[in-house]
Amino acid sequence: MNDQIVVTNNLTKKFKKNISVDKLNMCIKRGQIYGFLGPNGAGKTTTIRMLLGLIQPSQGSIEIFHQNLNKKRISILQRIGSLVESPTYYGNLTGRENLEAVRRLRGIPEKRMDEVLEIVRLTKVANRLTREYSLGMKQRLGIASALLSEPDLLILDEPTNGLDPSGIQEIRELIKQLPESGMSVLVSSHLLSEIDQMATEVGIINGGKMIFQDSIEQLRQKRKSLLKVGVSDGSASHSILKRQGIQSQWQDDYLWLKETKPEFVSEINALLVRSGISVYRLEEVTKSLEDIFLELTGTEGSL
Ligand SMILES: Nc1ncnc2c1ncn2[C@@H]1O[C@H](COP(=O)(O)OP(=O)(O)OP(=O)(O)O)[C@@H](O)[C@H]1O
Numbered sequence: 001m002n003d004q005i006v007v008t009n010n011l012t013k014k015f016k017k018n019i020s021v022d023k024l025n026m027c028i029k030r031g032q033i034y035g036f037l038g039p040n041g042a043g044k045t046t047t048i049r050m051l052l053g054l055i056q057p058s059q060g061s062i063e064i065f066h067q068n069l070n071k072k073r074i075s076i077l078q079r080i081g082s083l084v085e086s087p088t089y090y091g092n093l094t095g096r097e098n099l100e101a102v103r104r105l106r107g108i109p110e111k112r113m114d115e116v117l118e119i120v121r122l123t124k125v126a127n128r129l130t131r132e133y134s135l136g137m138k139q140r141l142g143i144a145s146a147l148l149s150e151p152d153l154l155i156l157d158e159p160t161n162g163l164d165p166s167g168i169q170e171i172r173e174l175i176k177q178l179p180e181s182g183m184s185v186l187v188s189s190h191l192l193s194e195i196d197q198m199a200t201e202v203g204i205i206n207g208g209k210m211i212f213q214d215s216i217e218q219l220r221q222k223r224k225s226l227l228k229v230g231v232s233d234g235s236a237s238h239s240i241l242k243r244q245g246i247q248s249q250w251q252d253d254y255l256w257l258k259e260t261k262p263e264f265v266s267e268i269n270a271l272l273v274r275s276g277i278s279v280y281r282l283e284e285v286t287k288s289l290e291d292i293f294l295e296l297t298g299t300e301g302s303l
């Protein structure tokens with residue numbers, strides 16, 4: 001079975017002369033939590049607006065649920081729930097009343113109200129006025145509203161923007177439980193740590209281009225460790241290793257090697273010492289995800 005529910009093909013958006021989204025090939029499969037990661041201005045919101053049919057692509061195509069978005073717009077959008085900008089509410093209505101207005105408009109059965117309030121954990125405060133809601137509660141009410149129609153795909157554009165750490169955690173926990181009901185989620189963020197903690201797949205966009213798209217596991221694999229060696233004579237050590245066919249790099253006053261297996265480390269140590277070099281440090285260094293992001297983008301992004 002083909003379980004690719006979102007596929008974009010060279011999706012491109014130009015605003016006058018500026019390319020905001022550049023030949024983007026995105027692929028989201030059923031049941032995934034797809035983290036769409038990129039610094040400010042990378043093109044996340046523009047991509048999401050195209051997926052929701054809010055703006056037309058300049059080039060390229062979008063297939064959602066195996067159908068072309070341009071051709072089956074209405075039936076596709078009925079199966080998508082979304083939260084793109086911060087939601088606005090009638091402040092003098094309660095959370096439940098605000099949700100009720102949406103429910104009636106969309107002709108959704110009444111019992112679904114309690115279900116979604118429960119999912120976003122707002123049941124206890126459902127009868128309070130929304131003007132008394134915290135930002136985090138407002139965001140969760142927005143997600144409740146997006147969930148009303150039991151969508152197959154939920155699209156959330158930076159749902160944790162502006163929230164404090166506990167608000168972020170609440171949204172994160174809430175998103176993580178959604179695939180249990182068979183739903184797929186596209187969630188954007190400019191925070192790698194956040195995506196790392198909730199996504200199963202990651203698409204990294206920078207300057208409108210997709211620069212990485214794979215499982216979160218594959219991204220973590222890139223955090224390969226390096227061996228950092230402190231020696232008395234860097235250039236001599238480099239030559240000694242080279243003669244044995246061992247690659248190393250001299251940087252920041254240390255020799256860096258790509259292998260960290262224990263046997264290898266002791267072999268290197270013995271070899272250098274035998275050659276009259278004093279070794280004063282051997283350390284395994286793991287790259288952070290931030291380092292990897294910087295390597296991928298080649299820029300100091302906002303992450
Ligand atoms: N309506 C528009 N007219 C002209 N340029 C636009 C328009 N919308 C977006 N852009 C430009 O497209 C680029 C991508 O913007 P977009 O809002 O998609 O980025 P983003 O990844 O969502 O960033 P952020 O993290 O700040 O929300 C930016 O350079 C932006 O200025």
Ligand SMILES: [Mg+2]
Pocket residue numbers: 044045046157158
């Ligand atoms: Mg945005």
